[in-house]
Amino acid sequence: MKFTEDHEWLRAEGDDLVVVGITEHAAKELGDIVFVELPEIEAMVAHGDEVVVIESVKAASDILAPIDGEIVEVNAKLTENPGLVNADPLGAGWFFKIRVDDISVLNDFMDEDEYQEMIA
Amino acid sequence: MDDALTAPLRRLPLRDLHLSRGARLVPFAGWEMPVQYEPGVMAEHLHTRASASLFDVSHMGQVLLRPRNGLEHLALALEALVPADILGLPEGRQRYGLLTDDSGGIRDDIMVTNRGDHLLVVVNASMRDADLAHLRDGLGQTEVQEVTDRALLALQGPASEAALATLVPGVATMRFMEARVAPWQGSELWISRSGYTGEDGFEISIPSVAAEAFAMAVLGQPGVLPAGLGARDSLRLEAGLPLYGNDIDRTTSPVEAGLSWSIGKARRPGGARAGGFAGADRVLRQLELGARRVRVGLRPEGRQPMRAGTALIGPDGHVGHVTSGGFGPTLQAPVAMGYVDATLAAPGTDLTGEVRGRALPVKVAPLPFVPPSFKR
Numbered sequence: 001m002k003f004t005e006d007h008e009w010l011r012a013e014g015d016d017l018v019v020v021g022i023t024e025h026a027a028k029e030l031g032d033i034v035f036v037e038l039p040e041i042e043a044m045v046a047h048g049d050e051v052v053v054i055e056s057v058k059a060a061s062d063i064l065a066p067i068d069g070e071i072v073e074v075n076a077k078l079t080e081n082p083g084l085v086n087a088d089p090l091g092a093g094w095f096f097k098i099r100v101d102d103i104s105v106l107n108d109f110m111d112e113d114e115y116q117e118m119i120a
Numbered sequence: 121m122d123d124a125l126t127a128p129l130r131r132l133p134l135r136d137l138h139l140s141r142g143a144r145l146v147p148f149a150g151w152e153m154p155v156q157y158e159p160g161v162m163a164e165h166l167h168t169r170a171s172a173s174l175f176d177v178s179h180m181g182q183v184l185l186r187p188r189n190g191l192e193h194l195a196l197a198l199e200a201l202v203p204a205d206i207l208g209l210p211e212g213r214q215r216y217g218l219l220t221d222d223s224g225g226i227r228d229d230i231m232v233t234n235r236g237d238h239l240l241v242v243v244n245a246s247m248r249d250a251d252l253a254h255l256r257d258g259l260g261q262t263e264v265q266e267v268t269d270r271a272l273l274a275l276q277g278p279a280s281e282a283a284l285a286t287l288v289p290g291v292a293t294m295r296f297m298e299a300r301v302a303p304w305q306g307s308e309l310w311i312s313r314s315g316y317t318g319e320d321g322f323e324i325s326i327p328s329v330a331a332e333a334f335a336m337a338v339l340g341q342p343g344v345l346p347a348g349l350g351a352r353d354s355l356r357l358e359a360g361l362p363l364y365g366n367d368i369d370r371t372t373s374p375v376e377a378g379l380s381w382s383i384g385k386a387r388r389p390g391g392a393r394a395g396g397f398a399g400a401d402r403v404l405r406q407l408e409l410g411a412r413r414v415r416v417g418l419r420p421e422g423r424q425p426m427r428a429g430t431a432l433i434g435p436d437g438h439v440g441h442v443t444s445g446g447f448g449p450t451l452q453a454p455v456a457m458g459y460v461d462a463t464l465a466a467p468g469t470d471l472t473g474e475v476r477g478r479a480l481p482v483k484v485a486p487l488p489f490v491p492p493s494f495k496r
Contacts, residue, residue, distance in 0.1 A: 031350075032162035034447040034454075035423040053476065056446050057354060057426050060476075081352040082423070 001090075002106050003115035004066045009090060012106055020066060022054075025119050027089040030056040036082045038074040039096060045071060045110050052095050054085070067105050069098040132178050133271045133328035141339075141346050148349060149245035151179040156348040165449040169490075172277035173347035174338050181248035182267035182325060185239040185259065194239060194262050196393075198232070201258045203374060203397045205384025209234045214297045214312045214350035216382050218374050219254065220496055224399030226377065227254060229362070233299045233312060234425040240299075240310065242272070242323075244364045270310075272329035275338060276321035276347075276355070278493065283341035284322050287334075291322065296494040299408060304334060306453075317352065318492040320358025357455055358448045360417060360487030366428055367415060367443040367457055373399070375406035376459065378415045378487070384408065392445070413440060414465045417485040420445075420473060425454040426482060431474045434464050442473065448489055450494035456482070457491050 002010045007026035011019045027033070035055035045051055045065040052063035074096045078084055085093035110118065129152040132138065134177055137143065143154035156164060156177060167173055187194035195207040204217035211234045219227035228247040233240040243251040248266075255262045275284055285292045288302050299312040310325035326334050336343055352485060353363070362368045369379045386392045388407065420426045430442040445456030456473075464471065469484040 031156070032160050032447075032449075035425065036423070053424075055447070057449070060425075060427065068282065117309075 001112060002109035003112065004109055005118065006064060006066070007119075008063065008066050010066060010106055010109060012103055013097065016099050016103055017099075018067065018069070018100055018103070018106065019071065019094050019097050020063075021094040022063065022085065022089055024089050025114070027086050027093070030054060030058070030061060032057045033082045033085045036078040036085065036095070038076070038078065039071045041074060043071045043073055045069065045098070054082075063095065065098070066109070067098065067100055069100040071096050072099045073097040130179070132176055133331045134176050134178070137332050137335055138176065138346070143346070143348060145348075146331075148421055149179055151245060153179060154346070154348040155244055155249035156350045157346050159345070161348070161350035161354060162449045164306065164345070165354050167345055168277045168319060168347055168355055169352060169450055170277070171343035171345070172275060172279035172283055172321070172341075173345055173351065174335060175274040175276065175349075175352050176335075177274050177323070177352075178271040178328045178331075179245035180241040180272055181245065181251065181269040182270055182272060183241045183243060183253070183255065183446065184263075184267060185241060185423065186263040187238065187264065188261045188263065188360055191234070191237060191239070191468040197262065198239070199387070199393060200397055201254070202230070202232070203383040203387050203400070203403060204232070205386045206232060206239075207393070208384060208386060210238050213298055214299045214314055218379060218382055218395055219251065220374065220399040220403065222398050223370075224373040224402035226364075226368045226372055226374060227251070227370060228370060229364050229379075231312075231314065233297070235301075246365055257301075265338070267325075268326050270325045271328050273326065273331070273335060274315050274317075274321060274352075275322045275324065275344070276315045276317040276319045278320060279341075279343035280319070280321040280496070283338060283344050284324075286341055287337055294322075296320075298496045305330065307334070309334075313495065316359075316361055317355035318361070318488060318490055319355070320493050323340050354446055354449060357444050357446060357457070358450055358488065358490040359492060360457065360489060362415065362457070363444055370443070372415070372459070373403055373406055373411065375403060376414055376470070380407055410462060413459045414462050415443070415457060415467050415490060416460055417467075417487040418458055418471075418473075419458065419483045419485040419489075420454045421481040421483070423454060424475060424480065426456045426473045426480070426489055430456070430458075432458060432460055432482070433472045433474065434461065435477065439464050439471065450490050457487065460484065
């Protein structure tokens with residue numbers, strides 16, 4: 001699993017898919033999440049695009065696309081049960097899967113040790 | 121430069137206790153305040169409605185008004201600043217009031233208690249200094265004394281009565297908005313049966329030196345947990361209670377704000393002391409003819425909250441805006457309040473709110489969203 005400076009995690013699935021979610025640290029900072037707006041399937045997104053809107057009891061936040069690619073699947077369970085992001089941010093609380101041209105793009109991101117160091 | 125950005129944050133007497141209970145401290149109105157504890161805003165909110173929560177509201181200003189020539193003169197002098205009936209406030213009772221300005225805007229919302237030979241006033245943290253100056257200006261023959269050596273705690277929720285009665289015998293017989301002084305381990309408590317969550321509960325002023333021991337004793341009672349400002353905000357929003365600086369301010373009048381009920385009968389046209397308060401011309405005219413815009417409850421469709429500042433659109437364009445909005449944990453749905461044209465204020469009216477560039481449906485709804493459980 002890889003991590004971004006924006007507290008997202010990225011996990012490779014197969015040869016060309018990346019699953020994206022937010023870290024435990026981010027979920028805790030945001031507080032109770034009450035609404036998640038997911039991107040459209042088949043949307044082409046570029047690094048830095050706003051792809052997910054999260055509303056917690058405190059505030060609204062954007063999740064930016066960490067990489068270029070095509071959205072191929074979203075976690076529809078979050079629409080009915082946004083609290084999954086708090087309950088299991090690294091598992092059942094994933095946001096979307098994105099298809100990338102070159103999976104080696106993941107090498108550019110932090111590994112877990114580097115991420116833990118950043119938030120320490 | 122704004123003082124709020126440069127002055128050091130004021131620390132609560134209970135700071136150490138908050139930290140030991142896992143509080144997250146944030147700046148608020150010049151104070152370092154617990155916004156939430158480990159369980160989080162949602163859990164603290166639900167716990168308050170189901171059991172009881174202890175809130176530290178020591179940032180609010182406690183002000184003693186001591187008359188030099190009798191309480192009646194003081195009450196009449198205060199009535200020049202406040203449209204509430206202060207002269208008719210019995211000893212041992214508390215009343216909600218508004219400090220108005222000359223154009224009928226709201227300078228602050230306050231609680232006034234008759235303590236026999238003097239009054240106790242509680243004001244909002246953000247307005248503390250301004251209110252003190254205003255009270256000193258307006259109440260010539262009165263000693264205006266800011267209380268700086270006391271903490272203020274709010275114990276809120278259905279388990280509050282049993283919890284406090286264990287420590288302070290006799291409080292169970294108090295009714296909503298009743299106030300009394302009671303001893304606790306050598307300290308003098310100023311207790312009122314009130315709060316700002318829509319729940320039954322108490323507000324307790326206690327000398328700062330005894331505050332930690334008292335708070336520990338309260339938190340040791342069955343069903344009592346600490347809760348922060350985050351839960352207090354969502355609780356008061358569900359209860360339809362306005363927050364000064366968000367929902368009411370000098371651009372809103374008592375009538376627009378839906379707070380006409382706080383204007384005493386004696387202060388209204390035909391009453392014994394009609395008018396005579398700052399901005400009375402405008403306020404009494406609105407009372408008679410209605411205001412052009414009014415504060416309403418709002419229920420957004422779906423789950424996405426509509427935050428403060430959201431523009432509200434009616435059939436013919438812009439009709440108002442949201443002044444407070446978030447997610448109501450009790451309702452498990454977003455709730456908001458705001459101002460709309462009076463012609464569109466009827467519950468059930470369909471409007472749209474502009475959220476992040478999109479028009480989302482929202483319905484005008486009656487306030488409060490969650491009925492109060494005060495012990496009247």
